[in-house]
Amino acid sequence: MAQPLSESDINQALSSLEGWEFNEDKISKEFSFNDFSEALGFIVRVGLEAEKQVHHPELFNVYNTVKISLSTHDAGGKVTQKDVDLAKAIESVS
Amino acid sequence: MAQPLSESDINQALSSLEGWEFNEDKISKEFSFNDFSEALGFIVRVGLEAEKQVHHPELFNVYNTVKISLSTHDAGGKVTQKDVDLAKAIESVS
Structure with a gap:
């Protein structure tokens, strides 16, 4: 089972x-994004990263x-x- | 500009x-859905319908x-x- 990070570990990870x-x-x-089409493209790329990492985001899209x-x-x-690992992967496709 | 529907019109539309x-x-x-992969497939199909109708949903996905x-x-x-039209299109791809 994955261990929770401390608040200071989280803040350190987010600083990068x-x-x-x-x-x-x-x-x-x-x-x-510029429009819905770009947002949907991003959602799909995030989804592919999520499947790769076997870890999934909560995702809220409006236009x-x-x-x-x-x-x-x-x-x-x-x-x-x-x-943190998934956030890094998401940054790389955003 | 699109006209708001009355509550009774909305409820009648939803009854179907x-x-x-x-x-x-x-x-x-x-x-x-059975898993994230199916949910993502649905999101993409909803997105294609939304682009076709030039009208977009709010969408919240968790796994x-x-x-x-x-x-x-x-x-x-x-x-x-x-x-109502987009809801019908979404039903057709769900």
Whole structure:
């Protein structure tokens, strides 16, 4: 089972990522695109990364915006290294 | 500009659709799938319908579930015929 990260570990991990926030036991970021088509392309690429990592985001899309929230179900809904790794992969396709 | 539908018109339209609810000026439905891969396939098909109709949903995905909410920005965030039409198209690809 994945171990929850401490708040200072989470904040340190986020310091190397642009625009991610730690809030309510999740790390999250809102992405904006030129239009829905670009947002959908991003969602698909995030989905492929999620399948690769066998770890899945919460995803909220309205037209050209996509909000991603990450936490680990198997760790009581807390943030683990799995979330940090997926956030890095998401950055690489955004 | 699209005209808002009355509550009785909305409820009548929803009576021919399975599982849609009218709540907080939106019509919405939660769809469940076997896994994330199926849910992502559904999201993509919904996206293609949305682009075709030039009308887009709010979409919330957690693993195998996808909640879709529809309202019309150009009609003050109220439900219009555009939402009913998109709901029908979404049913056809679910």
